[in-house]
Amino acid sequence: MAKKKPKTNQSSTPKFKKPSLKLTNQQKLIFGSLLIILGIILGTAFLSYFFTGKADQSILNEFTVRQVEAENWVKKLGAYLSDIFVYRGFGIAAFIFAGLLVRSGLHVLLDINYQKLRRHWFWGLYLILWFSIFFGFFGEKHAILGGTVGFETNTFLQDYIGILGVALLLFFGLIVYLATRFKVTIHSFIALFKSAKKNISDELKSNAEEDSFAFDNNLTEEAEAIKSAHVSATQEKPKAKPIVPEPEPTPIVEFETFEKPEPTQQVPTSTFEVETPKEETIEDGPELDIQVETVQEELSETDNLSNKLVADFGLFDPTLELGKYQFPPLDLLKKYNNEGISINQEELEGNKNRIVETLNNYKIGIASIKATIGPTVTLYEIVPEAGVRISKIKNLEDDIALSLSALGIRIIAPIPGKGTIGIEVPNENSTIVSMRSVIASQKFQKSDMELPIALGKTISNETFVVDLAKMPHMLMAGATGQGKSVGLNAVLTSLLYKKHPAEVKFVLVDPKKVELTLFNKIERHYLAKLPDSEEAIITDNTKVINTLNSLCIEMDNRYEMLKNAMCRNLKEYNTKFKARKLNPNDGHHFLPYIVLVVDEFADLIMTAGKEVETPIARLAQLARAIGIHLIIATQRPSVNVITGIIKANFPARIAFRVTSKIDSRTILDGSGADQLIGRGDMLYTQGNDMIRIQCAFVDTPEVEKITEFIGGQKAYPDAYLLPEYVGEEGGTNLDIDISDRDKLFKEAAEIIVTAQQGSASLLQRKLKLGYNRAGRLIDQLEAAGIVGPFEGSKARQVLIPDFVALEQLLENEKNN
Numbered sequence: 001m002a003k004k005k006p007k008t009n010q011s012s013t014p015k016f017k018k019p020s021l022k023l024t025n026q027q028k029l030i031f032g033s034l035l036i037i038l039g040i041i042l043g044t045a046f047l048s049y050f051f052t053g054k055a056d057q058s059i060l061n062e063f064t065v066r067q068v069e070a071e072n073w074v075k076k077l078g079a080y081l082s083d084i085f086v087y088r089g090f091g092i093a094a095f096i097f098a099g100l101l102v103r104s105g106l107h108v109l110l111d112i113n114y115q116k117l118r119r120h121w122f123w124g125l126y127l128i129l130w131f132s133i134f135f136g137f138f139g140e141k142h143a144i145l146g147g148t149v150g151f152e153t154n155t156f157l158q159d160y161i162g163i164l165g166v167a168l169l170l171f172f173g174l175i176v177y178l179a180t181r182f183k184v185t186i187h188s189f190i191a192l193f194k195s196a197k198k199n200i201s202d203e204l205k206s207n208a209e210e211d212s213f214a215f216d217n218n219l220t221e222e223a224e225a226i227k228s229a230h231v232s233a234t235q236e237k238p239k240a241k242p243i244v245p246e247p248e249p250t251p252i253v254e255f256e257t258f259e260k261p262e263p264t265q266q267v268p269t270s271t272f273e274v275e276t277p278k279e280e281t282i283e284d285g286p287e288l289d290i291q292v293e294t295v296q297e298e299l300s301e302t303d304n305l306s307n308k309l310v311a312d313f314g315l316f317d318p319t320l321e322l323g324k325y326q327f328p329p330l331d332l333l334k335k336y337n338n339e340g341i342s343i344n345q346e347e348l349e350g351n352k353n354r355i356v357e358t359l360n361n362y363k364i365g366i367a368s369i370k371a372t373i374g375p376t377v378t379l380y381e382i383v384p385e386a387g388v389r390i391s392k393i394k395n396l397e398d399d400i401a402l403s404l405s406a407l408g409i410r411i412i413a414p415i416p417g418k419g420t421i422g423i424e425v426p427n428e429n430s431t432i433v434s435m436r437s438v439i440a441s442q443k444f445q446k447s448d449m450e451l452p453i454a455l456g457k458t459i460s461n462e463t464f465v466v467d468l469a470k471m472p473h474m475l476m477a478g479a480t481g482q483g484k485s486v487g488l489n490a491v492l493t494s495l496l497y498k499k500h501p502a503e504v505k506f507v508l509v510d511p512k513k514v515e516l517t518l519f520n521k522i523e524r525h526y527l528a529k530l531p532d533s534e535e536a537i538i539t540d541n542t543k544v545i546n547t548l549n550s551l552c553i554e555m556d557n558r559y560e561m562l563k564n565a566m567c568r569n570l571k572e573y574n575t576k577f578k579a580r581k582l583n584p585n586d587g588h589h590f591l592p593y594i595v596l597v598v599d600e601f602a603d604l605i606m607t608a609g610k611e612v613e614t615p616i617a618r619l620a621q622l623a624r625a626i627g628i629h630l631i632i633a634t635q636r637p638s639v640n641v642i643t644g645i646i647k648a649n650f651p652a653r654i655a656f657r658v659t660s661k662i663d664s665r666t667i668l669d670g671s672g673a674d675q676l677i678g679r680g681d682m683l684y685t686q687g688n689d690m691i692r693i694q695c696a697f698v699d700t701p702e703v704e705k706i707t708e709f710i711g712g713q714k715a716y717p718d719a720y721l722l723p724e725y726v727g728e729e730g731g732t733n734l735d736i737d738i739s740d741r742d743k744l745f746k747e748a749a750e751i752i753v754t755a756q757q758g759s760a761s762l763l764q765r766k767l768k769l770g771y772n773r774a775g776r777l778i779d780q781l782e783a784a785g786i787v788g789p790f791e792g793s794k795a796r797q798v799l800i801p802d803f804v805a806l807e808q809l810l811e812n813e814k815n816n
C-alpha cells in the first residue's frame with residue numbers, strides 16, 4: 001500500500017513536465033466520453049438524414065441564419081454534418097465513421113489496447129471507402145447510398161476499367177479485407193462467398209420487387225412532399241427555390257428529382273424508404289464490430305490458426321526428430337526351453353490328497369477341490385463343507401505346510417470375490433516366465449495404456465499388464481537375491497518396447513553402481529540428467545538430492561505450463577499440443593513422461609535422511625498429474641526406510657520374498673511376502689487385492705542387447721535436461737552472512753563444541769542430515785571461527801573450548 005501511493009503521484013506529476021501523449025485517468029474520462037458523444041451525435045444525425053434530409057436540403061445554405069429551423073434530430077449541425085458525410089461523402093458507409101468514434105471513445109475510456117484501435121481505424125476507413133464504392137456501383141439509381149464519393153469514384157473507375165473491372169476490383173477489395181482481417185482461407189472464403197452471394201441475390205430480388213412496388217408509392221409521396229414543401233415555402237418566405245444546385249459539380253441527379261418528378265434520375269427520393277433495411281445492415285455492421293469482434297477475433301484466431309496449422313502440417317508428431325527410430329525387435333529377447341507349463345498329474349494328485357488328509361486330521365471336511373496351475377505355484381481352491389470356520393483353516397497354515405513338506409505355502413482364506421479357500425503350493429519344477437512371452441502377448445501389444453508394464457504372469461497363467469501412469473508410483477521390496485533387479489529391468493524393458501524416446505525419459509538412481517549401468521548406452525535416447533552432470537545414471541548419493549530437487553522444479557514448471565494451457569493433466573496437455581493449440585513461443589513443448597527409478601532406497605535414506613524423503617514425498621504426492629512417476633526399490637522394507645509419508649503415497653506395491661512377517665507387513669500391510677519362494681515370485685497390490693505373480697525374467701545379456709540396439713540408432717544431441725538446481729552448495733557469501741545461516745547452525749555448533757570434534761559426519765548422524773547440508777554447516781562454523789580449516793583426513797580442530805565461550809561468541813556476533 002505504502003508503495004502504491006507514490007506511484008500514483010508520479011503518474012500525475014509528469015503531465016506538467018513533458019507534454020506526453022499519456023493521458024491521466026481524468027483526461028481519459030473526458031476525452032473518451034467526448035468521442036463517444038460525438039459518435040452518437042453523428043450516428044443520430046446520419047440516421048435522421050435518411051428521414052429528414054429531403055426537408056433539410058433547403059436550409060443548408062442558411063446555416064448561419066438562426067431563425068431557420070432544421071428537421072434533423074440534431075438540428076442544423078446534424079443536417080450540415082450529414083450533408084457532408086452522407087450526401088457529399090460516403091453515403092451509408094458514413095455510419096462506420098460514427099461507429100469508429102464510439103469505439104475510440106471506449107478504448108480511451110477503458111484504456112483498451114491502442115494497437116487494436118489503430119487496426120480498427122485502418123480497416124474502418126478501408127470499409128468506408130469500399131462500401132461507398134460498392135453502393136456507388138450498385139446504386140447508380142440510389143446514389144445516396146454510396147454518397148458523392150462512391151458515385152463519382154464509380155463513374156471515374158467505370159470510365160477507365162468498365163463495369164466488370166470495377167466489380168472485380170470490389171471483389172478483390174473484399175478478399176483483401178476478409179483474408180487479412182479474419183484470416184479467411186480459400187475454402188472458408190468460397191463458402192462465405194457462396195452464402196453471401198446467395199444472400200445478396202435474394203436481397204436484390206426482393207429489393208427489385210419492393211422497388212417496383214415502392215416506386216409507385218413514392219411517386220405519390222413525392223407529389224405530396226413537393227406539395228408540403230411548397231406550403232412551407234409560402235409560409236416561410238422566399239426560400240422556395242433552395243434545391244437548385246448552385247455551383248455544385250455532382251449532385252445533379254437528386255436536384256432534378258426534387259424539382260421535376262422526372263423518370264430516370266429521380267431515384268434518391270425513393271431511395272430513402274426502400275433502402276432502409278440496407279441502411280440498417282450496414283449501420284449495424286460497425287456497431288456489432290465493436291462488441292462482438294474482439295471476442296470472435298481472438299477465439300477464431302487461435303482456432304483458425306491451430307486448424308490451419310493442423311490442416312497444413314498435420315498433428316504435431318513428437319517422434320519426428322527421431323522419425324526413423326526403430327523399436328527393439330522381439331528377437332533380442334531370449335526364448336526359454338521350459339516355458340510351457342507342464343502338468344505333472346502325480347504331483348497334483350499327491351498334493352491334493354495330502355491337503356485333504358491334513359484337513360481331515362483336523363476334522364475339516366472338504367466339499368470340492370480344484371487346481372489352477374501357474375508358472376511357479378499351483379492354486380488349490382477348496383470349498384469346505386458347511387459349518388467349517390475359515391479362521392480354523394487359516395490357523396492351520398503351518399501344519400498344512402508341514403504335511404505338504406513344501407516351502408512357500410500361502411493360504412488365502414477366503415479368496416476375495418469367491419466363496420472358496422485358496423492354498424498355493426509351489427510347483428516342484430517352476431517354469432520361467434520369459435520377458436519375450438509377456439512382451440509378445442496380445443495383452444501387452446494391444447494395450448492402449450499410457451505406460452504399460454508387463455510384470456509377468458498370474459497364477460492362472462495370464463499375462464499381467466499394468467499402467468504405471470495409473471499406479472501412479474510403485475514401491476518394490478524384497479530381500480537380496482529375490483528378483484528386484486530383474487523386476488526393475490522388466491519394468492524398463494516393457495517401456496522400451498512400447499514407448500518412443502520422445503515419449504518417456506528415465507531418471508536412474510543406482511547406488512549399487514552395477515545394476516542399471518547397462519542403460520548408459522541409451523542415455524541420449526531415453527535418459528534424463530542434470531545439466532552439469534557427466535553421467536546420466538546417478539550412483540553418487542549426494543547427487544541424488546540435487547536430482548530429486550531438480551525433479552521438483554520440473555514438476556512445478558510443468559504445473560505452471562498446464563495451468564497456462566488450462567489442462568488438468570499431462571495427457572490433455574500433450575493432446576492439445578499435438579493439435580497445435582499451444583504456441584511453442586509461449587514456452588510450451590511436448591512433455592515426455594519421466595520415470596524415476598531408485599534401485600536401493602534404504603541406502604539413500606540412511607545417508608541423506610530427510611533431504612531425500614522430503615522431495616520424494618513431494619513428488620509422490622503431486623507429480624502424478626504431470627507425468628512424473630516414481631519406482632522405488634529397497635532391500636530393507638523397515639519402517640524407518642519406508643516411512644508413513646512414503647507409504648501413503650505409493651499405493652502400488654510389489655513384494656518379492658522378504659525374510660520376516662514384519663517386513664511383509666511393512667510393504668504390503670499384511671503377511672504373505674515372507675512365504676513366497678523367491679526367484680521372481682511376487683505379490684502385487686494396488687490398494688486392496690493381492691495378486692501373486694511370477695515376475696517376467698529378463699537377463700542381463702538381453703538388456704544389453706536391447707540397449708545396444710537402441711544405442712546404435714540416431715539419438716538426440718544430449719540426454720533430456722532437467723532444470724538446474726542450485727541449493728545446497730550455496731556459495732561463500734552464505735557462510736559469511738549471519739542472517740543467511742542454516743536454521744540448525746546453533747544446534748550444530750553446540751554438538752561440535754560438546755563433542756570437541758569438527759566433523760561433518762558427526763553432524764550428519766546427530767542431526768540426521770544429508771552430506772551437503774552437514775558440509776555447509778561445517779563451512780559456516782568455520783566462517784564463524786568455531787572450527788578450524790579443513791585438514792585432510794583429520795577432523796577439523798574445534799576452536800571454542802566450551803559452551804560458555806560459544807554463547808559469548810554468538811552474543812558478540814549479534815551485537816556487532
Ligand SMILES: Nc1ncnc2c1ncn2[C@@H]1O[C@H](COP(=O)(O)OP(=O)(O)OP(=O)(O)O)[C@@H](O)[C@H]1O
Pocket residue numbers: 432433478479480481482483484485486487635679680681694695696697698
Ligand atoms: N523372474 C525371475 N525368474 C527366474 N529367476 C529369477 C527371476 N528373478 C530373479 N531370478 C533369479 O534370482 C537371481 C537374483 O535376482 P536379482 O538380481 O534380481 O535379485 P535382487 O533382489 O536384485 O538382489 P540384490 O538386492 O542383491 O541385487 C537372478 O540372478 C535370477 O537367477
